[in-house]
Amino acid sequence: MKKWIGWIGWTLLAIIVVAVIVNVVLVLRIPTDIMEVTLTERFNYPSNQWVFAPPATAERRTIVRPSPDLLYSLLLYDVSNYPLRLTAVIPDNYWSISGFAMNTDNFFAINDRQAKSTPIEVVLVRKGMTYQDSTGKVRVIVAPTDRGIILIRTVITSKADLPRLTEIQKKATAELVGAPAKEEVTKPPAAGGLSFEAVEYVNAEYGFSIKYPAAWVKGQPTGAQVFSAAATAKVPAITVSVREAASFADALKIGLAEAGGSNISVGSETQTKLADGTEATTAKADWTVKAGYPGETFALGVQKGGKWIVATITTVAMLVPYDEAKFSEIANTLQFK
Amino acid sequence: MKKPFKFLIVALVALVVGGAIGYFTVDPMLNLITNMSGVENGPWGTSLAIGSTSANPYLRAWVAEHGLLALAKSETIYLHAYVDDNGEPLLGNCDYRIEGKAPDTRWWSITAYGEDDFLIPNDQGRYSWSCTEIKLEPDGRFKIYLSKTPKEGNWLPTGDAKELSLSLRLYNPGPAYYDYESLKTVELPHIIKEGCK
Numbered sequence: 001m002k003k004w005i006g007w008i009g010w011t012l013l014a015i016i017v018v019a020v021i022v023n024v025v026l027v028l029r030i031p032t033d034i035m036e037v038t039l040t041e042r043f044n045y046p047s048n049q050w051v052f053a054p055p056a057t058a059e060r061r062t063i064v065r066p067s068p069d070l071l072y073s074l075l076l077y078d079v080s081n082y083p084l085r086l087t088a089v090i091p092d093n094y095w096s097i098s099g100f101a102m103n104t105d106n107f108f109a110i111n112d113r114q115a116k117s118t119p120i121e122v123v124l125v126r127k128g129m130t131y132q133d134s135t136g137k138v139r140v141i142v143a144p145t146d147r148g149i150i151l152i153r154t155v156i157t158s159k160a161d162l163p164r165l166t167e168i169q170k171k172a173t174a175e176l177v178g179a180p181a182k183e184e185v186t187k188p189p190a191a192g193g194l195s196f197e198a199v200e201y202v203n204a205e206y207g208f209s210i211k212y213p214a215a216w217v218k219g220q221p222t223g224a225q226v227f228s229a230a231a232t233a234k235v236p237a238i239t240v241s242v243r244e245a246a247s248f249a250d251a252l253k254i255g256l257a258e259a260g261g262s263n264i265s266v267g268s269e270t271q272t273k274l275a276d277g278t279e280a281t282t283a284k285a286d287w288t289v290k291a292g293y294p295g296e297t298f299a300l301g302v303q304k305g306g307k308w309i310v311a312t313i314t315t316v317a318m319l320v321p322y323d324e325a326k327f328s329e330i331a332n333t334l335q336f337k
Numbered sequence: 338m339k340k341p342f343k344f345l346i347v348a349l350v351a352l353v354v355g356g357a358i359g360y361f362t363v364d365p366m367l368n369l370i371t372n373m374s375g376v377e378n379g380p381w382g383t384s385l386a387i388g389s390t391s392a393n394p395y396l397r398a399w400v401a402e403h404g405l406l407a408l409a410k411s412e413t414i415y416l417h418a419y420v421d422d423n424g425e426p427l428l429g430n431c432d433y434r435i436e437g438k439a440p441d442t443r444w445w446s447i448t449a450y451g452e453d454d455f456l457i458p459n460d461q462g463r464y465s466w467s468c469t470e471i472k473l474e475p476d477g478r479f480k481i482y483l484s485k486t487p488k489e490g491n492w493l494p495t496g497d498a499k500e501l502s503l504s505l506r507l508y509n510p511g512p513a514y515y516d517y518e519s520l521k522t523v524e525l526p527h528i529i530k531e532g533c534k
Contacts, residue, residue: 031398
């Protein structure tokens, strides 16, 4: 009997020890896991580039408990190879720049009063990295982790002041110090005279094909879409839809609304001819994408057998600028047998 | 029963039962330890270690889940309220009056959130009131009406949210907010239930 009581005691003790170890290990992992997901899935923006977010709304659900009274500029830093030089123009009201390590610690914050002068210049270095500042004006910050997030907060004093503050917000810059300049190699024209390396999507059912940049990744078409693909940063993205609609503009609007868009405005239409002689219509659409950001779309439509075949190339300008020449070039590769 | 077999049984039971207890107690422990390491003043609560390198692992994990990218107290103090002045949960089917004097801080705001910690959809696009736009009473105090239905004055709509919470943000606050003891007694806005439907 005594032996059994002893075994039960040891079992309870072992349960407590395991429970404590599991609990502590999980708790220690939560901050870094959430930051990793935030960097790679929620944001998934190119590193060391500013992203200028519009004010938070109920529809923009990226970070919990956002402040709707602040303009956020966000940068996913990576200083594993080079120091990162950041500059920002400071408005005449509350403003701060702050850094968050991969364990979520806020490792620095400088507000407008502490900055003293504008524009402010901050250089972020990793542990063990040095940066020589000859001007004495640069604030050199050592990042506890090689990757993390830099955030600029600007108080929105009033809706009327928002355009001015947005202009100031967008003056922030970021550059890796000492990194070799991006190669400006003049590539020979890709096959078919295109300015980009292309792959082709062929749709046998409706008898058309379209080319798109080879680096883009095919996605899962939804609704009336028959094809979708996107750059790794999620934009630009191409879709091809086939639907019945009274007009090209209607087909385009329905497609953007199906994608979760709102505030859709389609600009003036232009008639054009594809390389194979097919009559087509093009237009630019401005709208709000599902995540709440302003989207811009170049669209090309062809009416075949009572249906509209519409190719769209969409971007969110604050992530990747709208490039009408390239988007038009992609859309105009649409061809029919 | 032979000893090695008994050890095996103990180990298996400990791994399964202990692992499950460890896993399912993560959130309750986060809330418990965050509350224990924090400070309360009426319905408002916070920890002055939010965002800082001195935060304990449980507070750090709680912040990651409920307030990612929060600034340290040197810059901002975040106070949260999930209950009213009587300690009852804030509910979407009730009307509340938030009243008090403007905090001693450079800039402040009160924001309402739904049970998912996101802003509450509403036709007015009104999610908060800040010191730059709130209408003050003649005596310099303010009143905010947290309600689903329209109210005169500083109305903070709650849309279709079932459970509510509030955040009071204090940017560059005065010294009374930096210290645990004085933060317990400094005047913070009251949250008074006016009625429920």
